[in-house]
Amino acid sequence: MIDRLTGVVAAKSPEGIVVDVGGVGFLAEVSGFTMREVPAVGAPVTLYAHLHVREDALQLFGFANEEERELFRQLIGVSKIGPKLALAVLSSRRPRELKQALATGDVGTFAAVPGIGRKTAERLILELREKVVAQGLGGAAAEGGPGAGAAESSPLALARAALMELGYSSLDAERALAGLDPALPVEELIRHALTRGR
Numbered sequence: 001m002i003d004r005l006t007g008v009v010a011a012k013s014p015e016g017i018v019v020d021v022g023g024v025g026f027l028a029e030v031s032g033f034t035m036r037e038v039p040a041v042g043a044p045v046t047l048y049a050h051l052h053v054r055e056d057a058l059q060l061f062g063f064a065n066e067e068e069r070e071l072f073r074q075l076i077g078v079s080k081i082g083p084k085l086a087l088a089v090l091s092s093r094r095p096r097e098l099k100q101a102l103a104t105g106d107v108g109t110f111a112a113v114p115g116i117g118r119k120t121a122e123r124l125i126l127e128l129r130e131k132v133v134a135q136g137l138g139g140a141a142a143e144g145g146p147g148a149g150a151a152e153s154s155p156l157a158l159a160r161a162a163l164m165e166l167g168y169s170s171l172d173a174e175r176a177l178a179g180l181d182p183a184l185p186v187e188e189l190i191r192h193a194l195t196r197g198r
Helices: 032-037 066-075 083-092 095-104 107-111 118-144 155-165 170-177 186-196
Strands: 004-013 016-021 024-028 044-053 058-063
Touching (some): 004 024, 016 058, 024 058, 032 083, 044 066, 058 066, 066 083, 066 095, 095 107, 095 118, 095 186, 107 118, 118 186, 155 186, 170 186
Antiparallel strands (some): 004 016, 004 044, 016 024
């Protein structure tokens, strides 16, 4: 399994990025987001990789960061979403913006991607929404460590941690949650906070 490519940018084209690794050129298909993040030809680069195995081909995909690669892997796990369509989704918005759209059930964001209709967008949200929210909670909750107190596991604290995982500052998260009923489930708190905006 190829986990990452570290080398020099040998070429950039609509087909993807060619990374020269020790004299061997690897062509990695990338999203528009990653294409913008990759430096100019001749500059050093590291791409996080995903090798997609099909009966008739091996496809190598490259990503600017692990967050984008993880989202790609989640997308291709959804029925009728292949690698090309997943790249189209990743090209439409930054990874954290896409996660926010999943968390809030923003069908329009995904339905606007060429090749994804409303029904596919709804299925995509249905299958990935809980995973995205759970990942946000898991990553932020881990920072508290095993000695974290009960207050840190309250719905409000978990919702605040999830919002910060989605890119909110601590202050923005507090403002977004201000005035909400602390007895609401974590997912409801997050949904209400995200729909308020920043």
